Amino acid sequence: MWVETVKYPWSTYKDPDIKRQFKLMSVLGTDALPEDKLKKLDEIVSAMESLYGRATIPEYGDNNLNRTLSLEPDINDILDKSTDVNELKHVWVQWREATGKKIRPMYAEYVKLSNEAARLNNYTDNAEFWIRGYDVDDFRPRMEHLWNQIKPLYLQIHAYVRRKLWELYGSSVITRRGPIPAHLLGDMWAQSWERLDDFTRPYPTIDDVNPTSAMINQNYTPKKMFKVAEEFFTSLNLSAMPQTFWEKSILEKPNGRDLVCHASAWDFYDSNDFRIKQCTSVNFMDFITAHHEMGHIQYFLQYKDLPFIYRDGANEGFHEAIGDTIALSVSTPKHLHKIGLLPKTSRTYEADINYLYKIGLDKVVFLPFGYLMDLWRWNVFKGLTTEDQYNCDWWKLKYSYQGIEPPVTRTENDFDPGSKYHIVGNVPYIRYFVSYIVQFQFHQALCEKADQFDPKNPTSKPLHECDIYQSKNAGNAFKDMLKLGSSKPWFDAMELLTGQREMDARPLLNYFNPLYEWLKNENKRTGEHLGWETNKKICFK
């Protein structure tokens, strides 16, 4: 049992700020473990992560094994461009052979040691330890409630995309009432379906909001992508990247050395050294990711002079939402045209629906995945999902929340959760679900400050057309929240910017409402079945 340091009986202190600093400082985390167990846990996590970072798969149809493929950029390019269902099945299965299957033997001990550390921090299990920063005792039911508010919109997108894939691949591959085969959705984990935009969007003949070709034609480099992202932040009167950022960041995949390519942002806590690591390809998705990662750096910069214990997001979801909030402005056809990445776009109803559809394939589609990643891990830490059912419980959740199925039957020899970076990297994930909800609250508040949204007359200036670029008003309001770091409870930070003190799905639902109406009519017109059913056995114990 960890002995409370009697030197500082901080829980008796009166000053709320000193008390808060001690409370945050008193959390030991895994350091509460005895030395040998902490060493073992660190070894397991770094072994899982480096196995993932080194993973490659044999090329499809290649039997002399001379070419192997990495996830970034090789496999992602195949998921982006291929419509060969056997090639897609190959990369889907082989990635899992190369990652999850090999990681499975290590996972149970990782769970045991993580729970032991949580108990030494006075939490019942690691699930409770992970969600402590949300400061409410009904956090998990609140997440289920938010998901239930969004589910009707997700069902409409799911039914529409399933029909479009059925038109492309035919009934031998996909039905119009069943779950969608996971390998057809343009993403290794089916977590966002934006790569399907090209051939599934509602009005195919209307302009395509995909500036990748313009970026290539204008000789964009990874560095230029980050410079353009930086200019958006400085246009808001937010901070530029310090010189060390440009000197020490890794913005391209280095040749000849292994690297965990999953993009990340780093604060070295010396108020000067901040870096991004990203294996950047010159395409629109990576341009948006660059904004996501730079959002982390901007938060680091805004709170860099606070006591170090306060140099953190108000809650972990805030940190994931900063860059994405900016990207909701960057992605608009109006903004992309302004920075020369799109020709003049038609401001028609059809163009609007196409745009909302493309954003929906990322933001709405992500939500069931963003939720189930920790639903599964919470169940594992709580012992509700035991080692003998790791994989089939994972597929129960993927089927139930995402309405997808694996391209081949799975068993307990597989470990599909281990095919996803955040599972092997010990990175909690509900932070992204929270981010995808609160970023629309932030976006709506900033658009109001930029006089591009009127809550009293929400359709007069549609939220999805708002671009806060160059609005000092919006930027200063954002800065005031960012500067708080974790020095105040997140409810206060949220209220400072939005006037609300809790997470609310309505700004997201308002944003997508025109798309929701269109999808309801379209799915009714084509007689789509909402939801999914199957009598196929997805996973064998």
Ligand SMILES: C[C@H](NC(=O)O)C(=O)O
């Ligand atoms: C959504 C999450 N983003 C991130 O890690 O930055 C992911 O990529 O899975």
Ligand SMILES: [Zn+2]
């Ligand atoms: Zn992030």
